[in-house]
Amino acid sequence: MAEKDVIIGLEVHVQLNKLNSKLFCGCSTKYHDAPPNTHTCPVCLGLPGTLPVLNRRAVEYAIRVALALKCDIQGETLFYRKNYYYPDLPKAFQITQYDFPVGLGGKILIKGEDGEEKTIRITRVHMEEDPGRLVHAGTIDRAKYSMVDYNRCGMSLLEVVTEPDLRSPKEARSFLDKLRNILEYLDVFDGDLEGAMRIDSNISLVGGERAEVKNISSHKGVEKALAYEITRQRSARRRGVAQVQETRHYDELRGITVTIRTKEEAHDYRYFPEPDLVPMRIADWVPRVEAELPELPDAKRERFVSDYAIADDHAKSLTSEIRVANFYEDVAKRATPRLTAVWIADVLKGELNYRDVTIDRFRVDDMVEILDMIEKGTITEKGAVEVIRTILDHLGDPSEVDPAGVVEAKGLARAEDDAVKEAVRAAVKECSQAVADYRSGNEKAINFIVGMVMKKTRGRADPGEANRLVKEELERTGRA
Known part of the structure; x- marks a missing residue:
């Protein structure tokens, strides 16, 4: 249930990794399987005499996201230098946005702890470049040394900042699931890639100092880190231990947060406009980008209920991932839509989740054939589940296993x-x-x-x- 004394806000860093090149240079974004420090150039390494050249497509992606989140798009936006030294930031400053972000004042609707629809306000959506990646020799607070991989340096990042509207770790995870769903519909990032979404969680108890937990890489990790922080802060309050505003790190192996440093304020970063990039007037870009927006999850859910006459719960489940939604529509064109919704939402998704595989593992033709056999009475529902499991458990090429062959081989045909x-x-x-x-x-x-x-x-x-x-x-x- 929601915690009355808990206040949570999120800063979500979304890597726009569907772009072919980085934000300010021509380096490839396909670095994930490459050796360390092989996808770099003088620009993204910040070597003397280099100048950034903005990736226009990255700005269009940012506008696309801001529009999908119901933000007000700013007519003019510009980049700033955020000055701080850290080993993964070779320039000793980060090119980001400050007073004039791409979008302001959006919202996302989630299911709250009470089961009712809840609005989470979006403060801002702004662009920035990604730092490199530190690899610690041990845990962050005990490592004897750290190594730096600059392949990620200069990747296009979008930061989505919420108002402190979340009241529990579960709500925070629900927000992140919904945001990722929207981003996948927009086709601006691949959430399965390392570093695609990293989350800073700001959490405090009412009347207490705020702690920022940095760089959590999974939705489950956010939920666990926030749960730990709630317990830690409440325990400190009961013992009368004074809390300070600080930045903490979540150690996934130990399931705890540890202090990194006291929290900086905005003036500590000495923001000033980036002198090598001119202001951008993006108001004229908006109509074209808006016209290219795809059907988003909430709209698709409403259409599924209306066009296919399926239950709202099934529609929510089917539209929670773009690949599942597309799979459903491909099957529903050739089978009974209601029966299709039940079997994909209640059975197939469960079997996929159990095996931690995506719906790409299953063929549309196979699902159509299974539903046809159910409707004709060729197999029972129990037999249909067994067919699905057999196909998913097949270690070779799924095309080598067809539903009719499984029914015959396992004797699953409905008894006379x-x-x-x-x-x-x-x-x-x-x-x-x-x-x-x-x-x-x-x-x-x-x-x-x-x-x-x-x-x-x-x-x-x-x-x-x-x-x-x-x-x-x-x-x-x-x-x-």
């Missing part, structure tokens, strides 16, 4: 009526105690008999039909 009736008669005879309990008024005892029928037919009987036939058999034998 005569075979089911024979199994029912045998089960009633064998389950004398359950029969006696049922006739004594314990209606749940019939489930044991139905379970025996399913066992005898190896799961190939329809459970509902088996239940009906068992009741008929009990009535017949009871009269006899």
Whole structure:
């Protein structure tokens, strides 16, 4: 549940890694599998005499995100120098935005702790360059040395800053899930790549000093770090320990946060306009970028409910990831939309999550064939689940496993009526105690008999039909 005394705000750093080149130079963005320090140049390393050249497409991506988050796009924006020394920042300053960001005053709707829709306000969306990456020899507070990889230096970053509207770690994770969903719909980043989204969490108790937990790399990590901070800050308050505004690091291995430094204020960074980049008048860019916006998750969810007549919960599940939404529509064009929604949202997604694989692992044709066999009664629902599991568990090429072949190989075809009736008669005879309990008024005892029928037919009987036939058999034998 939401914590009345907890105040949380987030600063989310989104790497625009769908671009081909970095923010101010021509270095490739495809550095993730490359050796350290091989995707650099004099510009992104900040060598003397070099000048930045802005990536126009990166600005268009930033406008796209700001529009999707319902921000007011600023008519003019410009870059600043944020001055501080850190080993992963070779220039000793970062090119970022300050007084004039791309967008101001947006919002994202999430499901709050009470189950109701909740608005999380967006303070600003601004652009900046990514620093390099530090690799510590041990934990950050105990490492004997650190190594620097500058491949990431100069990558286009978008920072999304929220108002302190979040009241629990769960709400923070819900916000991040929704933001990532929107970004994937916009096709501006690949969230599966290392460093694609890094989060700074600002958290305090009402009336207390704020702690900033830096550079958390996963949504689960944010939830755990915030939960730890709530416990730490409450414990300190109970013991009368004075809290200071500080920056902390979340150690995922130990599940704790550790102090890095006292928190800087804006004036500590000595912001001033970047002299090598002119102001940008982007107001004229907005209509074209807005016209290119795709259908976003909330709009797609409403359309799914309207066009396909499916439940809102199913529509939310199906639109929570762009690949799943596209998969659903491809299948629903060739199968019953409601049945398709149930099987993808309730069954297929669960099996994919269990194996930690994406829906790309499953073929549209296979899903259509499975749904067709369900509707025709060729297989039972239990048999359909087994087919899905078998296809997903196949270690080779999924195309080598087709639903019809799995049904035949595993004997999953629905049992003939005569075979089911024979199994029912045998089960009633064998389950004398359950029969006696049922006739004594314990209606749940019939489930044991139905379970025996399913066992005898190896799961190939329809459970509902088996239940009906068992009741008929009990009535017949009871009269006899």
